[in-house]
Amino acid sequence: MATLEVRREVDRFVLYFDTPRQEISAYALATALVGLADAVREANAIVNPGYLVEVVVETLSDGSFKATVRTIFTKAKNLFSHQAVQAVIWGIVATHIYEKAIKTDVPPKITVTETLVTIEIGNEKIIVPKDVYEAKKQVERSERFKNALGKVFDAAASDPNIEGIAIAEDPGRGRPPLIVPREKFALFQTEQPVDESTREIIEITHVEISRAILERGKRRWEFFWRGVKIAAPILDQRFFDRFFAHEIMIAPGDSLEVALRIIQEKNPDSGIYVNVKYEIDEVYQHVPRLKQKTL
Structure with a gap:
């Protein structure tokens, strides 16, 4: 029986490409790593509010072909997060992929204890810490997460020499116990071709408040950003919790340190992307305007 045991906290893991050749196309590798990084972020x-994650490729090695990836967590200057960082991202990604890959028409046998969830289908078994499995169920509701993983399998499918993909914990253990075969890539691939006419960028930046909206929702606040006036809704509900509890006081001229989502559209003539819409995903810090004291 092939068994995958997912440990709770892992900060280093391997993206494994099963191929008879010790090489893959540069496009497949680069695109797969971007998709994996997007899924991790x-x-x-979702599970680590108030923490930023950086995805770093440490080594590339053969046998078949492996990219060792490390996640580095740093605490953002976030007023609203008090929990310790959880290095459970590998477990979430791996469990989502393998649970979906081993599914058949026969319902799985799922055993739940106080600490573990065991999933058995045929000759394959996944053992997951219970809190990781619960976090996985929360994360996999995100379309962004599923679309990002779809990029990994889209990229692998573009190289005819790649016969399978695995997410493995230890780069020194050789061939992973479970590998997603090429015929199952379609389970994860995006149904629609990638639309290159639009793209999104998330930037950690400061914005100055010009007009505040004193209610929850998607009504747009007005800000000055890099000397340009922009309008964007604040989607961070923790910010509104603190705001309505009067723990922070907002006034025109105050600044916010935020994660600003920038939606861009590609000009068909010039090929240049132009900013068309903004959203504030998260507020890290409120910075009151400096007031000059009367002498």
């Missing part, structure tokens, strides 16, 4: 935003 989305999962982190």
